[in-house]
Amino acid sequence: xxxxxxxxxxxxxxxxxxxxxxxxxxxxxxxxxxxxxxxxxxxxxxxxxxxxxxxxxxxxxxxxxxxxxxxxxxxxxxxxxxxxxxxxxxxxxxxxxxxxxxxxxxxxxxxxxxxxxxxxxxxxxxxxxxxxxxxxxxxxxxxxxxxxxxxxxxxxxxxxxxxxxxxxxxxxxxxxxxxxxxxxxxxxxxxxxxxxxxxxxxxxxxxxxxxxxxxxxxxxxxxxxxxx
Amino acid sequence: xxxxxxxxxxxxxxxxxxxxxxxxxxxxxxxxxxxxxxxxxxxxxxxxxxxxxxxxxxxxxxxxxxxxxxxxxxxxxxxxxxxxxxxxxxxxxxxxxxxxxxxxxxxxxxxxxxxxxxxxxxxxxxxxxxxxxxxxxxxxxxxxxxxxxxxxxxxxxxxxxxxxxxxxxxxxxxxxxxxxxxxxxxxxxxxxxxxxxxxxxxxxxxxxxxxxxxxxxxxxxxxxxxxx
DNA sequence: CGCCCCGTATGATCCCGGTCATGGGCCGAA
DNA sequence: TTCGGCCCATGACCGGGATCATACGGGGCG
Numbered sequence: 001x002x003x004x005x006x007x008x009x010x011x012x013x014x015x016x017x018x019x020x021x022x023x024x025x026x027x028x029x030x031x032x033x034x035x036x037x038x039x040x041x042x043x044x045x046x047x048x049x050x051x052x053x054x055x056x057x058x059x060x061x062x063x064x065x066x067x068x069x070x071x072x073x074x075x076x077x078x079x080x081x082x083x084x085x086x087x088x089x090x091x092x093x094x095x096x097x098x099x100x101x102x103x104x105x106x107x108x109x110x111x112x113x114x115x116x117x118x119x120x121x122x123x124x125x126x127x128x129x130x131x132x133x134x135x136x137x138x139x140x141x142x143x144x145x146x147x148x149x150x151x152x153x154x155x156x157x158x159x160x161x162x163x164x165x166x167x168x169x170x171x172x173x174x175x176x177x178x179x180x181x182x183x184x185x186x187x188x189x190x191x192x193x194x195x196x197x198x199x200x201x202x203x204x205x206x207x208x209x210x211x212x213x214x215x216x217x218x219x220x221x222x223x224x225x226x227x228x
Numbered sequence: 229x230x231x232x233x234x235x236x237x238x239x240x241x242x243x244x245x246x247x248x249x250x251x252x253x254x255x256x257x258x259x260x261x262x263x264x265x266x267x268x269x270x271x272x273x274x275x276x277x278x279x280x281x282x283x284x285x286x287x288x289x290x291x292x293x294x295x296x297x298x299x300x301x302x303x304x305x306x307x308x309x310x311x312x313x314x315x316x317x318x319x320x321x322x323x324x325x326x327x328x329x330x331x332x333x334x335x336x337x338x339x340x341x342x343x344x345x346x347x348x349x350x351x352x353x354x355x356x357x358x359x360x361x362x363x364x365x366x367x368x369x370x371x372x373x374x375x376x377x378x379x380x381x382x383x384x385x386x387x388x389x390x391x392x393x394x395x396x397x398x399x400x401x402x403x404x405x406x407x408x409x410x411x412x413x414x415x416x417x418x419x420x421x422x423x424x425x426x427x428x429x430x431x432x433x434x435x436x437x438x439x440x441x442x443x444x445x446x447x448x449x450x451x452x453x454x455x456x
Numbered sequence: 457c458g459c460c461c462c463g464t465a466t467g468a469t470c471c472c473g474g475t476c477a478t479g480g481g482c483c484g485a486a
Numbered sequence: 487t488t489c490g491g492c493c494c495a496t497g498a499c500c501g502g503g504a505t506c507a508t509a510c511g512g513g514g515c516g
Contacts, residue, residue: 406463406464407463407465408463418463418464419466422463422464422466423465426464436464
């Protein structure tokens with residue numbers, strides 16, 4: 001039962017990068033669908049004719065096992081449901097069932113791909129959006145790993161490459177960051193940031209000066225292991 | 229200086245999903261380029277004519293600031309360099325400079341998009357690959373947050389929805405997982421996993437049976453806070 | 457039967473880092 | 487000048503979890 005209210009593009013990250021014009025082109029293809037708890041969105045083996053994006057609710061992906069079903073994943077709002085199968089033109093490899101009352105934006109794959117072949121801009125924007133999100137996520141993942149000391153060390157290595165000015169006694173970073181700033185940048189508390197900085201101060205690795213930092217022993221910074 | 233040796237598709241996640249046929253189609257467009265330390269890949273404002281993928285080395289993205297350059301990011305092997313600008317058909321918004329001797333796979337954007345318009349399969353595979361990686365990353369990010377107890381609680385909630393069989397005394401999960409398995413699933417050590425399980429055993433939340441687990445107090449599991 | 461391996465269990469210890477409290481130096485405003 | 491704020495520094499303490507060591511029970515197997 002196709003409906004015609006506005007499509008919630010912004011709650012669907014994959015479609016969010018589309019501009020107004022693209023959206024106007026895509027919108028007529030979209031159906032908004034509602035599923036009750038326990039309803040089946042699609043079943044394993046069916047041809048993947050629709051790209052579904054979940055915008056409210058929760059859906060489980062299950063694979064029928066010999067004795068009992070096996071849940072592969074549980075998807076929430078914003079996530080694509082079965083999109084990979086659609087893109088790869090394969091039948092759905094598993095079954096999707098609503099765990100709660102759920103709503104999807106569903107697009108017939110045939111028309112969707114016909115559209116993006118006619119309007120390559122859309123492809124480009126989809127690729128751009130996905131690429132950006134991937135890079136952002138990668139960064140977030142990398143930045144939350146490792147010990148605090150490791151993260152601060154990476155921060156200063158980066159700063160050195162950025163505004164680093166080589167001097168006789170080391171590399172000077174002409175940037176006044178408060179301990180609080182450092183703590184925020186690496187995601188810790190001010191006390192821990194202070195402790196790291198004073199430790200480095202004492203061992204002559206990095207010194208805090210009036211209007212910046214002097215990195216005396218860059219090697220020392222690079223030697224610090226993630227320890228995780 | 230275009231070279232013709234094999235393209236390292238597998239070190240470039242965005243291109244990795246392409247199959248042999250696609251690769252054969254894409255390969256002739258690719259140039260392998262080498263940059264010395266300090267060399268410029270492209271400069272801010274230039275039209276984005278090439279998609280670059282870094283397969284060895286390290287590249288910084290800098291934006292010229294009034295006094296000093298500002299490093300926006302540092303990219304490593306496998307990452308696209310300036311791809312978003314290419315996809316969106318905009319001039320490069322910043323400059324890319326090799327921090328180390330680096331190598332890229334570079335593809336002329338015009339020919340690349342001409343190719344994928346001729347072979348929509350490639351688009352589909354690119355979209356599928358990106359979507360899969362995004363979903364995987366999202367999951368990893370979500371699953372590394374919170375205390376161990378919280379993560380184990382989530383694991384069992386999920387299992388309950390999966391193979392949960394309601395009984396008079398609770399929900400039975402007919403799945404024999406060793407403590408080691410549990411530890412691996414939530415990313416901790418075996419001892420910590422054991423401690424959580426014995427704690428729950430004692431307080432009658434989850435009991436380990438011969439060939440599965442009996443969840444006696446599902447509410448208790450849901451009450452456990454992330455604590456982070 | 458005895459031996460050994462594997463999985464489970466538990467205690468001791470240690471480290472990292474967050475929280476709380478306290479104190480000192482510097483500076484601008486009253 | 488004095489007072490209140492802000493930033494830096496330091497110590498005490500605690501909790502989560504990793505690591506190490508040890509112990510116990512149940513099988514398979516020579």
